[in-house]
Amino acid sequence: MSSTGTTTSRRGRRAARILAIAATVMTTALVATGCSAGGGGDSNTIKIAYQKFGTFTQLDAHLKEVKKSFEKANPGMTVQLEPIAAQNDDYYTKLALMERAPSTAPDVIYEDTFKVKADAEAGYLLPLDKYTAKWADWSKFYDNAKEAGVGTDGKTYGIPMGTDTRALWYNKDLFKKAGLTVPWEPKTWDDVLSAAKTIKSKLPDVVPLNVYSGKPQGEGSTMQGFEMLLYGTPNGTLYDDASKKWITGSSNFTDSLGFIKDVYQGGVGPTPEQALDTNISTVVGGEWLPKGKLAIDLDGSWLSGTWLSTGTNPWPEWSKVMGQVGMPTQNGEAPGVNSMSGGWTLAVGATSKNSDKAFDFIADALDKDGSMSYDIAASQIAVRSDVATDPDYADSNPSFKFFSSLVKDTHFRPATTDYSQISNQITVAMEAVMTGQQTPEEAAKAYDTALTGIVGADKTVSK
Amino acid sequence: MATIAPTPLGKDTDPAGGRGSSGTPSQGPRPGSARARNIRTVGRTIPLVPSMVLLALFLLGPIVSSFYGSLTNASLTGAAAQKSSFIGLDNYVKLFNSPDFPKSIVLTLVFLFASAVIGQNVLGLGLALLMRSANPGVRSLVGTFVVAAWVLPEIVAAFAAYAFFNQTGTLNTVLAWFGIEGANWLYTFPMIAVILANIWRGTAFSMLVYAAAVQEVPPEITESAEVDGAGGFKRLIYITLPVIRRSISTNLMLTTLQTLSVFTLIFVMTGGGPGTNSSTLPILAYQEAFKFSQLGFGTAIATIMLLIGAIFSIVYIRALKPEVD
Numbered sequence: 183m184s185s186t187g188t189t190t191s192r193r194g195r196r197a198a199r200i201l202a203i204a205a206t207v208m209t210t211a212l213v214a215t216g217c218s219a220g221g222g223g224d225s226n227t228i229k230i231a232y233q234k235f236g237t238f239t240q241l242d243a244h245l246k247e248v249k250k251s252f253e254k255a256n257p258g259m260t261v262q263l264e265p266i267a268a269q270n271d272d273y274y275t276k277l278a279l280m281e282r283a284p285s286t287a288p289d290v291i292y293e294d295t296f297k298v299k300a301d302a303e304a305g306y307l308l309p310l311d312k313y314t315a316k317w318a319d320w321s322k323f324y325d326n327a328k329e330a331g332v333g334t335d336g337k338t339y340g341i342p343m344g345t346d347t348r349a350l351w352y353n354k355d356l357f358k359k360a361g362l363t364v365p366w367e368p369k370t371w372d373d374v375l376s377a378a379k380t381i382k383s384k385l386p387d388v389v390p391l392n393v394y395s396g397k398p399q400g401e402g403s404t405m406q407g408f409e410m411l412l413y414g415t416p417n418g419t420l421y422d423d424a425s426k427k428w429i430t431g432s433s434n435f436t437d438s439l440g441f442i443k444d445v446y447q448g449g450v451g452p453t454p455e456q457a458l459d460t461n462i463s464t465v466v467g468g469e470w471l472p473k474g475k476l477a478i479d480l481d482g483s484w485l486s487g488t489w490l491s492t493g494t495n496p497w498p499e500w501s502k503v504m505g506q507v508g509m510p511t512q513n514g515e516a517p518g519v520n521s522m523s524g525g526w527t528l529a530v531g532a533t534s535k536n537s538d539k540a541f542d543f544i545a546d547a548l549d550k551d552g553s554m555s556y557d558i559a560a561s562q563i564a565v566r567s568d569v570a571t572d573p574d575y576a577d578s579n580p581s582f583k584f585f586s587s588l589v590k591d592t593h594f595r596p597a598t599t600d601y602s603q604i605s606n607q608i609t610v611a612m613e614a615v616m617t618g619q620q621t622p623e624e625a626a627k628a629y630d631t632a633l634t635g636i637v638g639a640d641k642t643v644s645k
Numbered sequence: 646m647a648t649i650a651p652t653p654l655g656k657d658t659d660p661a662g663g664r665g666s667s668g669t670p671s672q673g674p675r676p677g678s679a680r681a682r683n684i685r686t687v688g689r690t691i692p693l694v695p696s697m698v699l700l701a702l703f704l705l706g707p708i709v710s711s712f713y714g715s716l717t718n719a720s721l722t723g724a725a726a727q728k729s730s731f732i733g734l735d736n737y738v739k740l741f742n743s744p745d746f747p748k749s750i751v752l753t754l755v756f757l758f759a760s761a762v763i764g765q766n767v768l769g770l771g772l773a774l775l776m777r778s779a780n781p782g783v784r785s786l787v788g789t790f791v792v793a794a795w796v797l798p799e800i801v802a803a804f805a806a807y808a809f810f811n812q813t814g815t816l817n818t819v820l821a822w823f824g825i826e827g828a829n830w831l832y833t834f835p836m837i838a839v840i841l842a843n844i845w846r847g848t849a850f851s852m853l854v855y856a857a858a859v860q861e862v863p864p865e866i867t868e869s870a871e872v873d874g875a876g877g878f879k880r881l882i883y884i885t886l887p888v889i890r891r892s893i894s895t896n897l898m899l900t901t902l903q904t905l906s907v908f909t910l911i912f913v914m915t916g917g918g919p920g921t922n923s924s925t926l927p928i929l930a931y932q933e934a935f936k937f938s939q940l941g942f943g944t945a946i947a948t949i950m951l952l953i954g955a956i957f958s959i960v961y962i963r964a965l966k967p968e969v970d
Binding site: 271272274275278279282297300301303304305306396397398400453454455458460599600602603606613614617619628631632635 | 720721722723724725726739742743744812829831916918921922935936937938
């Protein structure tokens with residue numbers, strides 16, 4: 183190459199220089215335009231990111247009301263509502279992608295309690311302690327509810343909106359038609375399956391039992407489905423709080439997958455392809471239950487929200503037709519029923535240009551009246567003592583009393599930052615079992631391998 | 646760019662070793678001299694520079710950044726979202742130990758061979774040959790139907806395919822008229838459904854390429870072969886295929902690369918399921934990166950896809966030698 187180099191003339195060099203300059207200018211221009219994503223929005227606008235999907239429209243309605251009152255009380259401020267129409271995992275993904283860039287990061291975020299720790303560690307959320315210290319209402323929130331919004335560093339990142347419990351919903355009319363006793367009182371998993379089998383033989387056109395399962399439902403499958411089973415087995419848990427280790431090789435895990443197999447491969451559930459439809463939760467609440475196409479549904483306390491006059495599928499007769507009963511433990515072990523609790527919070531984005539106003543918005547949305555109207559509309563279990571004891575709240579929904587009674591036997595998901603990744607692996611195991619691709623034993627083994635890959639062998643313990 | 650020498654030159658001296666150079670630079674180059682040739686080369690490269698810069702920026706850039714990303718633990722949530730760290734080949738080790746990965750490779754290859762290499766190419770060539778001898782009415786009718794699938798945006802084509810194969814879809818409705826109870830295609834035979842859908846969607850492209858190519862087969866060669874007693878099949882093997890070899894190579898490469906990256910069609914029709922029964926590499930990469938938030942791991946899968954694409958391209962170029970006539 184050197185020989186050609188030595189013959190380069192001035193003209194060549196001039197050409198080279200022009201070329202180099204042109205290239206530099208062009209590269210700079212391209213890079214500059216590509217990276218000019220500095221700060222969108224201004225401090226007079228607060229952006230609210232939240233989920234609005236299927237039958238879940240109550241939060242949208244609530245935030246629209248708060249926006250009106252907030253803008254009236256703060257002249258010059260604009261509240262920009264950004265509903266994200268996506269299901270479970272997709273909502274988290276879209277949210278995370280928004281949060282990654284300062285120009286798109288929202289000021290107020292509707293945040294699931296199980297994501298708080300991971301997202302706080304990701305630097306997406308702002309610690310709220312300096313605001314809650316001065317907020318008179320903060321003392322009204324129950325301590326265990328406050329705990330759900332705390333990050334691994336002990337700071338508060340989310341203000342709880344409400345909590346939930348889970349149980350079996352059943353259609354009393356269908357039960358009577360199938361000759362089953364009402365009120366239904368299953369004591370073991372087998373009782374649940376045998377009722378489902380009776381319905382299958384007596385009412386072949388009805389789906390006997392729905393248990394959420396598989397990847398499309400994301401965390402909904404893990405919590406409403408799998409954990410409602412696992413935490414009802416003897417000492418069943420995913421995570422040992424005392425030793426801070428994850429459980430592998432547990433027969434409880436295999437048994438819980440076995441139940442999923444019995445439901446889907448045993449023909450008493452929806453067909454696997456119905457269950458693997460992203461919209462199944464919308465279909466269950468909006469169509470199958472109101473139209474009497476589903477007899478038993480393992481679902482959340484919020485389910486009735488869609489049937490209220492304010493919901494997307496008003497069904498005035500729901501409280502007469504639908505019964506609720508606790509999900510029994512595997513063989514009827516004490517305390518007899520199992521439930522899981524989660525809930526959602528409102529959080530402030532870490533890069534918010536106006537975090538003071540963002541918190542004011544949250545305080546406005548979750549003051550006593552705000553919390554109460556939202557908890558009633560979305561059928562949430564209240565987390566403020568003044569709301570929970572208010573007769574207007576307690577009498578507004580006949581199922582509140584039952585679901586609140588489950589709180590004493592409820593369980594919470596492992597509060598670690600890697601839980602959401604582990605939850606994904608549980609949905610993978612469920613899907614493999616429900617489609618018959620793996621036996622419960624194989625799927626449990628694959629889960630153990632994936633779990634060890636996520637947390638490391640030193641953080642697992644075999645039981 | 647290498648022709649622009651890093652060696653600095655004296656203002657008016659020609660350092661020793663200047664190959665074939667005669668006279669000092671101040672005299673200017675003479676046409677035909679090596680220097681003039683070099684200048685001409687530089688001059689001719691200049692118009693290419695913008696495109697080279699753009700290619701480097703928009704093609705090489707993403708490749709490099711994807712490769713680097715696959716060596717980190719980048720994530721959408723958790724501590725790694727704030728500050729990802731370099732973890733070497735851990736993602737690849739994890740990937741090769743995962744039971745989903747070999748299955749996904751096999752599914753991708755099956756999808757590739759069945760729908761692109763065999764389906765689209767053979768069907769496309771067959772249609773092109775048949776249409777050459779068909780009457781114009783039939784030709785335009787068939788052409789319209791085949792090209793219609795190609796004209797549809799991918800998402801629309803995917804929904805159309807979903808509506809066709811779905812349990813209560815068109816296919817089963819039509820089968821029911823004849824008293825046949827159709828299977829639940831998307832659930833029981835997910836790969837067959839997506840392969841057929843991709844053939845339906847992609848055949849038009851191959852057909853158009855081959856229709857143009859077979860026009861180029863000189864009729865006199867075909868005729869003399871006919872005189873020598875070569876039948877239709879022999880004419881296809883010994884005359885048509887060798888002549889359109891280059892089109893075959895180009896078309897195979899394009900359809901392979903296109904099919905390798907098919908995402909929307911499969912995602913809409915089966916979502917990669919049931920389980921992982923139709924999770925080809927793009928679906929698996931999406932699932933890991935965006936459903937399970939592990940960007941680094943998902944990127945590792947994408948990098949593997951890149952390698953597979955590169956291997957196929959090299960094989961086609963070598964095997965079919967498009968440059969030799």
